[in-house]
Amino acid sequence: MSSITLIGPGAVGLTVGAALIDAGHDVTFVSRQPFPEVAVDTADGPFRRHPAKIGPAAPSDWVFVCTKAHQTASAGDAIRAGVRPGTRIAVLQNGVEHQDRVAPFAGDVAMVPVVVDVPATRRAPGEVFWHGRAGLLVQDNDDGRAFVDLFAGSFATPLAVADLTTRMWRKLCVNAASGAVLALTRQPMGVFHKPGIADLARAILAETIAVGRAAGADLPDSVMEEQMATWMSCTPEETNSMLEDIRAGRACEWDARNGVLIRKGRQFGVHTPVSHALVPLLAAL
Numbered sequence: 001m002s003s004i005t006l007i008g009p010g011a012v013g014l015t016v017g018a019a020l021i022d023a024g025h026d027v028t029f030v031s032r033q034p035f036p037e038v039a040v041d042t043a044d045g046p047f048r049r050h051p052a053k054i055g056p057a058a059p060s061d062w063v064f065v066c067t068k069a070h071q072t073a074s075a076g077d078a079i080r081a082g083v084r085p086g087t088r089i090a091v092l093q094n095g096v097e098h099q100d101r102v103a104p105f106a107g108d109v110a111m112v113p114v115v116v117d118v119p120a121t122r123r124a125p126g127e128v129f130w131h132g133r134a135g136l137l138v139q140d141n142d143d144g145r146a147f148v149d150l151f152a153g154s155f156a157t158p159l160a161v162a163d164l165t166t167r168m169w170r171k172l173c174v175n176a177a178s179g180a181v182l183a184l185t186r187q188p189m190g191v192f193h194k195p196g197i198a199d200l201a202r203a204i205l206a207e208t209i210a211v212g213r214a215a216g217a218d219l220p221d222s223v224m225e226e227q228m229a230t231w232m233s234c235t236p237e238e239t240n241s242m243l244e245d246i247r248a249g250r251a252c253e254w255d256a257r258n259g260v261l262i263r264k265g266r267q268f269g270v271h272t273p274v275s276h277a278l279v280p281l282l283a284a285l
Contacts, residue, residue, distance in 0.1 A: 001024050004064060005081075007065050009038075011121055012092055012116055013092075014040065014128040015128055016064065018048045022155060023154040029052055037126055039128070042129070042131070060084075068252075079102065079106065083106065083109055088112055088143055091111060094175055095168075095175075118135070138158065138161070139160065144160040163218065166219070177205045177227075178201070179252075180278050181200065182240055188243065190236030204275070207274050207275055209224065210270050214264070252282075254285070259283075261275040
């Protein structure tokens, strides 16, 4: 059994936390709002119920950072409090800058960036509706394999992969365009069928692919049409977290999804004129 401090019990944090409790670990949730239990429900009804241990961050074997990317700095004190010699930090966030965001608060400990595929919706403190998939990707190294081992016997399906960089950029290809389009139009996925929107999505996707390739990701030309086909086949009312945050009046992850293209473009000498136009609009939201 490992001691785990989990910071950010939102949709992903609650689902992952329930899986870790399933696997027999001692999980402490660091939360601004107390809740008595972790409740994970699916379309078939209640799926998991576990008593919730809420408390301040304390030195642990693992720290799980499950906040939104733009909330990382506000979690800095909790991250520091959870670290001791030998601690590993798992960063379950969007984007490709997991280590850069958390490093100022991590000290000299191992970090495990995680690509998350956990479709879920937080309904209330401690309560989440989960859509039945809990994919977690990490780099295939000692720390990554230790992360995978944490979930043995649980409903989560982590996997250590040889090329995490490509997996991160493949997900950013999904997030950069769809997030920006839905946030700026304040409309669900049906907006992709309106005049000019698919062209805009292609332009964002083209920049993401170009910057990702410069960063070392394996992104073949087929990524463009595969991703466009996926978006165009979505149900018209489907949303994403960017749109849900905008509708709720919350800050959203524009910087981790789109601002990063400007930063990485400058780093690798890739021009990103579309991102330069869109990012100020997203920031103004």
